[in-house]
Amino acid sequence: MSSVLSQTIPLPALTVPAPLRWLVLVALLMSGCTAMPTAETPRTQGAPVTADTELSGSPALALLERAGQAREQGRDAAAGRYLERALTMAPNSSWLYRELALLRLEEGDPAAAEGLARRALRLAPDNDAYRADLWELVAAARAELNDPEGADAARARAEKLRRGQA
Amino acid sequence: MAKKAKTSKSSKKRKVSRQRRRWWSWRFIGKLALVLLLLAAAGLAYLDAYVRDRFDSHVWQLPARVYARPVELYPGRVLSRNDMLKLLELMRYRRAAGAPTPGSYSTDGNTLVIHTRGFRDSDGGEQAERIRVTLGGDRIRALSGGGGNDSVARLEPLQIGSIHPGHTEDRVFVPLDRVPPLLVQMLIATEDRDFYDHHGISPRGLARAMLANLKAGGLVQGGSTLTQQLVKNFWLTQDRTLARKLVEMPMAVLLELHYSKEQILEAYLNEVYLGQDGNRAIHGMGLGAQFYFGRPLEELEPHQLATLVALLKGPSYYDPRRNEARAKARRNTVLRVAHDEGALSDRDFQRYKERGLEVVPRGASPLYAFPAFIDLVRRQLARDYPPEVLGADGLRIHSTLDVLAQLASESALREHLKRIDGSGDRLNGSVVVVAPSQGDVLALVSSRKPRDHGYNRALDASRQIGSLIKPAVVLTALKQPKRYSLATLVPDQPITVPLANGKTWTPQNFSGESHGPVPLLDVLVHSYNQGTVNLGMDLGPGEVVKTLEQLGVRRKIPAYPSILLGSINMTPFEVAMWYQPLATGGFATPLRSITDVLDKNGDPLARYPVETSEVLDSGPAYLTQWAMQQVINSGTGRGARRVLPQDLRVAGKTGTSDQYRDAWFAGFSGNHLAVVWVGRDNNQSAQVTGATGALPVWSQVMASLPQTSLSDTPPPGVENVWMAPSGDETSGENCNDARQYPMMEVSIPTASDGCGDSGPVRKAGKGVVDWFKGLFN
Numbered sequence: 013m014s015s016v017l018s019q020t021i022p023l024p025a026l027t028v029p030a031p032l033r034w035l036v037l038v039a040l041l042m043s044g045c046t047a048m049p050t051a052e053t054p055r056t057q058g059a060p061v062t063a064d065t066e067l068s069g070s071p072a073l074a075l076l077e078r079a080g081q082a083r084e085q086g087r088d089a090a091a092g093r094y095l096e097r098a099l100t101m102a103p104n105s106s107w108l109y110r111e112l113a114l115l116r117l118e119e120g121d122p123a124a125a126e127g128l129a130r131r132a133l134r135l136a137p138d139n140d141a142y143r144a145d146l147w148e149l150v151a152a153a154r155a156e157l158n159d160p161e162g163a164d165a166a167r168a169r170a171e172k173l174r175r176g177q178a
Numbered sequence: 179m180a181k182k183a184k185t186s187k188s189s190k191k192r193k194v195s196r197q198r199r200r201w202w203s204w205r206f207i208g209k210l211a212l213v214l215l216l217l218a219a220a221g222l223a224y225l226d227a228y229v230r231d232r233f234d235s236h237v238w239q240l241p242a243r244v245y246a247r248p249v250e251l252y253p254g255r256v257l258s259r260n261d262m263l264k265l266l267e268l269m270r271y272r273r274a275a276g277a278p279t280p281g282s283y284s285t286d287g288n289t290l291v292i293h294t295r296g297f298r299d300s301d302g303g304e305q306a307e308r309i310r311v312t313l314g315g316d317r318i319r320a321l322s323g324g325g326g327n328d329s330v331a332r333l334e335p336l337q338i339g340s341i342h343p344g345h346t347e348d349r350v351f352v353p354l355d356r357v358p359p360l361l362v363q364m365l366i367a368t369e370d371r372d373f374y375d376h377h378g379i380s381p382r383g384l385a386r387a388m389l390a391n392l393k394a395g396g397l398v399q400g401g402s403t404l405t406q407q408l409v410k411n412f413w414l415t416q417d418r419t420l421a422r423k424l425v426e427m428p429m430a431v432l433l434e435l436h437y438s439k440e441q442i443l444e445a446y447l448n449e450v451y452l453g454q455d456g457n458r459a460i461h462g463m464g465l466g467a468q469f470y471f472g473r474p475l476e477e478l479e480p481h482q483l484a485t486l487v488a489l490l491k492g493p494s495y496y497d498p499r500r501n502e503a504r505a506k507a508r509r510n511t512v513l514r515v516a517h518d519e520g521a522l523s524d525r526d527f528q529r530y531k532e533r534g535l536e537v538v539p540r541g542a543s544p545l546y547a548f549p550a551f552i553d554l555v556r557r558q559l560a561r562d563y564p565p566e567v568l569g570a571d572g573l574r575i576h577s578t579l580d581v582l583a584q585l586a587s588e589s590a591l592r593e594h595l596k597r598i599d600g601s602g603d604r605l606n607g608s609v610v611v612v613a614p615s616q617g618d619v620l621a622l623v624s625s626r627k628p629r630d631h632g633y634n635r636a637l638d639a640s641r642q643i644g645s646l647i648k649p650a651v652v653l654t655a656l657k658q659p660k661r662y663s664l665a666t667l668v669p670d671q672p673i674t675v676p677l678a679n680g681k682t683w684t685p686q687n688f689s690g691e692s693h694g695p696v697p698l699l700d701v702l703v704h705s706y707n708q709g710t711v712n713l714g715m716d717l718g719p720g721e722v723v724k725t726l727e728q729l730g731v732r733r734k735i736p737a738y739p740s741i742l743l744g745s746i747n748m749t750p751f752e753v754a755m756w757y758q759p760l761a762t763g764g765f766a767t768p769l770r771s772i773t774d775v776l777d778k779n780g781d782p783l784a785r786y787p788v789e790t791s792e793v794l795d796s797g798p799a800y801l802t803q804w805a806m807q808q809v810i811n812s813g814t815g816r817g818a819r820r821v822l823p824q825d826l827r828v829a830g831k832t833g834t835s836d837q838y839r840d841a842w843f844a845g846f847s848g849n850h851l852a853v854v855w856v857g858r859d860n861n862q863s864a865q866v867t868g869a870t871g872a873l874p875v876w877s878q879v880m881a882s883l884p885q886t887s888l889s890d891t892p893p894p895g896v897e898n899v900w901m902a903p904s905g906d907e908t909s910g911e912n913c914n915d916a917r918q919y920p921m922m923e924v925s926i927p928t929a930s931d932g933c934g935d936s937g938p939v940r941k942a943g944k945g946v947v948d949w950f951k952g953l954f955n
Binding site: 070071074075078082089090091092093094096097099100101103104112116123124126127128130131134137 | 250252253254255300301302329330613615616763765773782785787788789792796848849886889893894
């Protein structure tokens with residue numbers, strides 16, 4: 013599990029029908045959310061953005077872990093509260109905003125999810141692979157909001173970032 | 179006599195009268211008895227239905243309770259030993275060796291052992307646990323204990339208010355299994371010794387009471403059973419009418435018939451009236467414990483429990499706050515009776531009867547300490563919950579209030595106003611403190627006397643904002659990076675603006691002097707009026723209005739030229755709302771005072787989650803924030819450095835309205851935004867400026883909170899560039915009068931003054947790699 017977390021998750025080219033895309037995305041992203049990372053890589057420019065790199069040594073990490081457990085149990089309110097508490101301890105953590113965005117998308121509030129995902133983007137300007145994932149998340153939120161053009165634009169940004177990385 | 183005379187007269191008459199007597203006879207009595215019996219049965223059946231219906235469907239009137247944010251404890255958290263102790267005192271933790279019970283703590287130098295009280299929260303909450311907190315250097319150095327190996331612990335949220343719109347009954351429901359057994363023993367010993375044996379009414383108790391009253395030559399005991407008292411409190415009006423007396427007894431019997439002693443006891447303990455707090459009626463032992471001792475019922479000591487029982491005889495007559503001697507005498511009677519009944523040992527009796535009453539002073543309760551903030555909570559709640567729900571359903575409202583931030587803000591305002599206004603009541607003020615990234619309102623002060631209910635200046639005082647508007651003017655310019663950068667020269671020169679009504683407007687600078695062409699940055703840093711108006715007229719006031727709307731201002735603002743100098747009225751709270759996106763680099767987050775609503779059992783009912791949306795591009799947002807930092811580093815806000823650390827990156831803006839009516843300061847660090855207003859309620863001149871009236875308060879508030887710096891990493895597309903004074907040529911680091919500005923890439927001029935590292939110098943930029951990457955992105 014920790015190996016999943018300590019690297020950003022590469023997203024396969026999505027060939028699933030559009031409405032299912034975000035489901036796939038959420039499933040993919042969530043697979044890494046619940047585990048507690050163990051590796052300790054210091055954050056450098058362009059280095060992976062993970063819960064571990066951002067929150068190493070912070071008590072926010074324990075709350076993030078509990079948020080993951082709560083979500084597994086379907087306790088969304090609890091997960092939200094844990095994540096927000098973590099955020100007061102680590103207000104500039106892109107990862108925590110990403111987690112909140114995923115939660116809100118799952119809860120059926122794509123508008124909020126987009127805002128939070130963009131906040132996550134703003135806080136992690138350096139890692140292209142991670143940013144590409146976040147743009148996919150924005151795309152999923154926009155698709156939910158019946159904004160196909162916006163979703164396409166976000167996906168194009170994700171593609172561009174991945175190409176730049178390759 | 180007349181009758182006798184008649185009967186002796188004739189047998190005829192005797193016959194008639196005999197016939198009459200027959201008519202009055204057994205049959206009639208039998209019928210009458212039957213009718214009466216039927217009536218009585220019907221009455222009883224009615225009473226029975228009534229009693230059961232009301233008891234079964236009784237809804238406790240449980241007002242919504244508002245709590246401050248729970249205090250999070252974790253290693254690294256900024257928290258002085260003093261503040262930690264202040265919190266524990268506020269929450270009425272007892273100092274006791276070994277912290278044996280929830281709600282107690284012990285100290286050993288910088289290490290505190292705290293036995294927390296558990297609580298429920300949307301995330302499940304916390305168990306009561308014993309934790310060890312080591313403080314040092316104004317931080318938590320280490321934390322251990324508790325159930326798991328977690329590095330995070332929480333103190334229960336402090337209750338700061340209750341909301342009961344419809345009625346004035348207040349209570350804290352306590353189930354019987356959480357009522358201290360000693361309380362029940364004392365209650366039964368003093369009020370109804372036969373409680374477990376009688377069926378609702380107790381002839382023995384009545385006789386005993388009468389005897390006791392005779393002996394004492396006055397009313398010392400009442401003969402009513404607890405059941406009767408409950409009936410009285412629960413169903414009947416308080417007036418002592420005969421009709422009431424008549425139904426009280428059968429109702430008590432019926433109640434006993436249908437319900438267990440435990441159910442009756444629980445209802446009694448939660449219903450009983452224990453005093454009055456203004457128009458709020460204190461019901462039940464749970465609230466009684468809070469009201470008189472500031473602690474949960476479970477934590478009361480025997481002498482305190484006895485005081486509550488003593489109150490039953492007459493909450494006003496035995497009020498321990500007003501009639502200390504009387505209350506103490508009655509309390510000791512309760513202790514003695516409990517001792518006689520074997521509920522209290524000799525030793526305990528001797529010990530506790532010597533204790534003082536130990537009630538908390540009425541004003542000391544945090545329950546009414548923050549009326550302005552509660553007002554905000556009430557307004558936000560009213561949007562989602564009807565009054566009847568708030569009054570009855572026992573909702574638990576978890577708010578965003580940070581008690582330490584609130585107390586620090588109150589004292590900062592009070593102390594400064596005392597300094598500049600003596601003891602007079604001429605000046606007043608308001609402080610709003612927000613955690614900008616989540617929009618949490620941490621503190622709200624609406625008066626220099628913050629305990630007073632009344633005018634909520636933070637929410638309702640709409641005052642002219644003056645120069646607080648200037649960051650919006652500068653931001654409007656920076657949103658056009660091809661035209662403007664912070665280095666662009668702006669004429670700080672006299673300007674006359676023709677107005678729609680045919681008149682003209684000629685704004686003056688604060689100093690009365692004009693400064694000629696100055697960099698746009700300086701217009702903000704030194705708050706030059708003429709420069710701002712020249713810039714704003716160039717942009718168009720309508721564009722500035724658009725910027726304000728983008729930042730979240732909802733009030734309709736006319737695009738008059740005078741708005742460029744802030745001739746707009748806003749409340750301190752509104753200012754906090756639109757400064758919030760400036761503090762976060764362009765993300766608007768609605769300000770919230772509530773995070774979670776739980777039901778009366780502590781299960782989550784609703785969340786008010788963090789919402790955010792990107793309203794500004796990162797470039798202009800960063801540049802505006804940076805310019806506002808220079809206000810504090812070298813401009814009108816530099817007085818803040820007297821109090822704040824030199825290396826803390828904070829940003830802000832002063833505001834002073836016409837005739838010195840309003841003094842403002844609004845500014846932020848990486849984790850706190852604070853808005854301060856000082857002025858007079860009657861809108862007369864306050865004779866203070868933003869820098870002298872409001873800035874010192876702001877600085878003090880910020881200094882007393884744990885701060886993080888604003889980021890100094892420019893976002894992609896922004897670089898730090900050395901610029902020539904002309905504002906349209908780059909220059910080099912050691913060149914004459916060259917200044918470094920962060921600039922959007924599109925703003926960087928291609929021309930150079932040829933000094934130093936010429937060309938588009940990116941010395942302080944983000945390095946070659948990023949520059950290279952930028953080419954491809």
